[in-house]
Amino acid sequence: MGVLDQFFKKKDLEITEDMVREALKVIIDPDLDKDIVSLGFVRNLKIDRGAVEFEVNLTTPACPVKEKFKSEAEAAVKSIPGVESVHVIMTATTKGQTKSPQTANSLGKVANIILVASGKGGVGKSTSAVNLAYGLSSAGSKVGLLDADIHGPSIPMMTGVKNPTQMNGDLVLPPIKDNIKMISISMFSGTDQAAIMRGPMASSMVKNFVTQVDWGELDYLVIDCPPGTGDIHLSLAQIAPATGVVIVTSPQDVAVIDAKKAIHMYSTLQIPILGIIETMSYFEVENKKYYLFGEGGGVKLAESYSLPLLGQIPLEVQVSESSDKGSPVVLQAGKASAAYRNFSGNVAREVSILHATRGESLSSFSLKWRGA
Amino acid sequence: MRSYIGVKEIYQSDEKHLGITWTDGAESKLDVVELRRKCPCASCVDERTGERILKPDSVANTVRPLQIDSVGRYACVIGFNDGHNTGIYSFKYLRQLSGIS
Numbered sequence: 001m002g003v004l005d006q007f008f009k010k011k012d013l014e015i016t017e018d019m020v021r022e023a024l025k026v027i028i029d030p031d032l033d034k035d036i037v038s039l040g041f042v043r044n045l046k047i048d049r050g051a052v053e054f055e056v057n058l059t060t061p062a063c064p065v066k067e068k069f070k071s072e073a074e075a076a077v078k079s080i081p082g083v084e085s086v087h088v089i090m091t092a093t094t095k096g097q098t099k100s101p102q103t104a105n106s107l108g109k110v111a112n113i114i115l116v117a118s119g120k121g122g123v124g125k126s127t128s129a130v131n132l133a134y135g136l137s138s139a140g141s142k143v144g145l146l147d148a149d150i151h152g153p154s155i156p157m158m159t160g161v162k163n164p165t166q167m168n169g170d171l172v173l174p175p176i177k178d179n180i181k182m183i184s185i186s187m188f189s190g191t192d193q194a195a196i197m198r199g200p201m202a203s204s205m206v207k208n209f210v211t212q213v214d215w216g217e218l219d220y221l222v223i224d225c226p227p228g229t230g231d232i233h234l235s236l237a238q239i240a241p242a243t244g245v246v247i248v249t250s251p252q253d254v255a256v257i258d259a260k261k262a263i264h265m266y267s268t269l270q271i272p273i274l275g276i277i278e279t280m281s282y283f284e285v286e287n288k289k290y291y292l293f294g295e296g297g298g299v300k301l302a303e304s305y306s307l308p309l310l311g312q313i314p315l316e317v318q319v320s321e322s323s324d325k326g327s328p329v330v331l332q333a334g335k336a337s338a339a340y341r342n343f344s345g346n347v348a349r350e351v352s353i354l355h356a357t358r359g360e361s362l363s364s365f366s367l368k369w370r371g372a
Numbered sequence: 373m374r375s376y377i378g379v380k381e382i383y384q385s386d387e388k389h390l391g392i393t394w395t396d397g398a399e400s401k402l403d404v405v406e407l408r409r410k411c412p413c414a415s416c417v418d419e420r421t422g423e424r425i426l427k428p429d430s431v432a433n434t435v436r437p438l439q440i441d442s443v444g445r446y447a448c449v450i451g452f453n454d455g456h457n458t459g460i461y462s463f464k465y466l467r468q469l470s471g472i473s
């Protein structure tokens with residue numbers, strides 16, 4: 001090869017980091033409306049002649065557009081002349097928030113606490129909490145599940161998790177079932193005893209219980225809250241600083257009215273509302289939907305507060321049967337399962353948006369009018 | 373695509389105007405009496421037809437908010453001194469009322 005040939009060849013093949021970054025700027029995160037380079041997602045860029053390798057580091061392993069980003073990134077870089085191979089590694093660093101010193105040992109390494117709450121009981125809150133935990137976990141996140149429903153703990157039954165057997169110093173190590181760390185308040189007290197506990201006693205029990213578990217490192221800790229809007233919610237909010245809360249409602253008016261109360265309570269507590277999930281939305285037979293509990297109560301609720309509708313879950317026998325068997329529906333095939341998977345992706349996405357937009361706007365405000 | 377436009381600043385701009393600076397830089401100045409007349413709650417607007425039930429004349433020109441509180445991430449609730457406090461004003465609605473998309 002002559003000197004000139006070599007020169008041209010080299011010039012042809014010279015792929016710079018800038019070129020790769022420029023090419024990747026066409027990929028826009030639909031949620032944040034910015035390109036993935038400006039968002040700082042592209043890391044560890046390595047160029048070895050025609051071979052390009054880099055990481056796309058997302059804000060959650062449960063990102064619903066993960067595969068789309070990957071193939072778009074590959075295609076964008078492949079289109080640069082001279083690029084022969086592209087290796088995209090998808091990673092995620094879940095952004096978290098600070099914790100109170102009181103819970104440094106128990107919750108110190110938990111990136112995000114997600115509350116699952118409802119105003120009314122029996123609307124599918126525990127089912128949603130369990131399927132959210134399984135959904136996030138199957139997408140690759142490190143997940144914990146805490147059953148704080150002192151009046152009706154249900155996670156042991158829904159998942160088949162056994163009582164804890166190990167301690168780390170003073171703290172209880174949560175048992176692991178299906179890769180998820182789980183604790184139920186029923187493991188700390190007789191269920192019967194818990195059911196009759198009220199007011200301050202119940203509150204202090206929740207406090208103790210939250211601070212006495214060593215959760216270790218988690219991307220998400222999902223908490224199944226007791227229904228309603230009472231003291232116990234205040235103590236839970238104080239002790240476990242939540243990233244956000246998911247409001248569960250069925251389409252019935254009575255459930256929606258109570259869901260509104262929950263929205264207002266969590267707003268007063270300055271806990272961001274991640275969105276609404278409507279459960280038992282309809283019953284489907286032969287592709288026809290029957291709205292047994294009225295149509296779109298949760299949808300309208302989300303609209304009137306301008307909150308994201310995180311999911312609509314159809315009524316399916318499979319949902320309750322799989323709960324009774326200790327194997328959540330999200331692990332199986334079917335429409336309710338797909339709806340729950342979609343829901344958990346949406347929750348992860350809202351948490352990411354929350355972190356990405358933090359500081360840009362007032363997270364809450366209260367303005368008193370002068371001279372009224 | 374959803375919009376994540378939030379409130380950067382909210383203040384009483386004068387005796388009867390609410391001022392909002394949005395995160396995209398847009399500014400709103402809203403007449404609080406008009407806000408009361410345009411309350412979006414179910415007793416002021418027919419949920420089915422979207423028809424306004426509340427007669428504008430029935431709202432006195434002297435009506436004022438007592439307090440404005442954020443609710444959720446994209447709305448606020450306004451409590452008025454005529455006792456009406458059921459209106460949830462989404463940021464989207466407030467921007468619409470002030471002619472911003």
Ligand SMILES: Nc1ncnc2c1ncn2[C@@H]1O[C@H](COP(=O)(O)OP(=O)(O)OP(=O)(O)O)[C@@H](O)[C@H]1O
Pocket residue numbers: 118120121122123124125126127128149152154227279280313314315316317319320321323336
């Ligand atoms: N999509 C669904 N299809 C069919 N059954 C469902 C569905 N969602 C929940 N269920 C059933 O409804 C019942 C109530 O659900 P769940 O226990 O999740 O509600 P909850 O809000 O946690 O109730 P509680 O207030 O008692 O804690 C359960 O038997 C559950 O299996």
Ligand SMILES: [Mg+2]
Pocket residue numbers: 125126127149152154
């Ligand atoms: Mg429950």
Ligand SMILES: [Zn+2]
Pocket residue numbers: 411412413414415416417456458459
């Ligand atoms: Zn009204």
